[in-house]
Amino acid sequence: MSPSPKDAPLNPRTTSYEFLGPPGALAVTLGVPFLTYALYFGCNESTPPLALLYPSFINAIYSKDFWISLWDVQAFKLYYSWYTFCVVAWAILPGDWVKGTQLRNGHYQHYKVNAFATGLLAIGLATGYIIRFGYQSFTFFYEHWVGFLSAALSMSILQAAFSYASGSRSGSLLALGGNSGNLIYDFYIGRTLNPQIGSLDIKSFNELRPGLILWFLIDISMACEQATRIGGRITDSMALVLVFQGLYVVDALYNEPDIFRQMDITTDGFGFMLSVGDLLWVPFVYSLQARYLAFHPIELGWARTVAIIAVNAVGFWIFRSANSEKNEFRNGKNPKNLQFITTERGTKLLTSGWWGMSQHPNYLGDIIMALAWSLPTGFEAPLTYFYVVYFGVLLIHRQRRDDEACEKKYGKDWEKYKKLVPYRIVPYLY
Structure with a gap:
């Protein structure tokens, strides 16, 4: 007779792999950051439109300026200040606490819903900054792009490491797919189901706030870069990208409770796969169109x-x-x-x-x-x-x-x- 759910172990060992197991997990762990940097060097104003992606990147890494830009102190300060702002906004802005789906241990995870308010505050502050100091002052994302990539990547690694270590705590609820015992695989796929600091659920927090809102702020920055180059206006193509992606971001923030039933939240552990996706990939890859139009305006x-x-x-x-x-x-x-x-x-x-x-x-x-x-x-x-x-x-x-x-x-x-x-x-x- 098979054991009842009550008698079953809380954290059974993972017996099957996704992403071709540890080799695939390692390939994606290394490949995603590489591709994020490569997309920048394959699509910028010094690279011909039809240039191949990887040769452009390989040529760039032999440049001394590339290695200097990787550790851009100003970009690191700005990025970590941005993440801190998101945490503070989560803590002080009003919002309802929503009960998620029931976990295997019989408990319920609770989530504070105020991503929409956080987004409005961030966009409002950015707008005020531009009005006060001019659109030329809000082009720093374009100017420090590689440094911001490195800063977001460092935060992704830190959070994935924290989540992996959290799984060693007594009573921790591990993800069913992230308890294989292989460090590389579990680090990537996510070992801990819901890593927390106090009442802050890191996984759901990252899903919408620091990366998604930053995506739209980067779009605004790219529009400011374009306006700086072509005399204080933006093209109809840039306006479309701003409106389309801005609408998508605002819609996601407004419908925040919808995410608490998604597989990312209910089933997947929080590891490098989600942290690098939320913090690096979303804001800096999804904004590729706006960055291209910043230096290549199209009417x-x-x-x-x-x-x-x-x-x-x-x-x-x-x-x-x-x-x-x-x-x-x-x-x-x-x-x-x-x-x-x-x-x-x-x-x-x-x-x-x-x-x-x-x-x-x-x-x-x-x-x-x-x-x-x-x-x-x-x-x-x-x-x-x-x-x-x-x-x-x-x-x-x-x-x-x-x-x-x-x-x-x-x-x-x-x-x-x-x-x-x-x-x-x-x-x-x-």
């Missing part, structure tokens, strides 16, 4: 502008309406009378509306928006479309992880569900 004209707005509007409509259907249903509401099946566990799975068209319609909206964010950069520099390709691969991988987890969770009910909703992301295609 689209009204026809192309309207067309790109239409593409983004379609993507955002799918993304937001699909997520709204899901969140309303999870909260016990069903205003559209959507159809669903009930599993043996008692869980209900939607089989109509957006969620009857594909298993992840919100991912389809994400991919369409990603394309709209890159279209304003034109087609001279293929690297500005890196985000679209990367995001598509990421979402497919995430879908496959979710499918595997749901198959284990729901068993034959998941097979029944997949017959009703056969398409994974794109209806009638994938």
